[in-house]
Amino acid sequence: MRxxxxxxxxxxxxxxIDASxxxxxxxxxxxxPSGGNVVDMALPIFLSLDSGGPEHQALWALIRSLVT
Incomplete structure (x- = not known):
């Protein structure tokens, strides 16, 4: 987990990563305070939701760091 x-x-x-x-x-x-709900999302779904949020920008930064 990262x-x-x-x-x-x-x-x-x-x-x-799902080990299985x-x-x-x-x-x-x-x-x-919001209930502590946990939601798992496949990468394509996560990225299609809203690429402007800071959580999306963090994933894009991680991806960029792998290819630069």
Whole structure:
């Protein structure tokens, strides 16, 4: 698991790999006042949602760091 972004309100986005399938996905964990819900999203779905958010920018920065 690798942290992508943690917001000032306590929300967190992590990049994970499913050991059984090898698929990579993003896990969003909401802050406790919002219920602490956890949502797993496949990378294409995550990236299609809104590329302007700081959590999306963090993933794009990670991807850029791998190819530069």
């Amino acid at each position: 942290e992508l972004y943690a917001s000032s309100n306590g929300d967190r986005w992590d990049l994970l 399938t090898g698929h990579t996905f993003v896990r969003h964990t909401a802050n406790q």
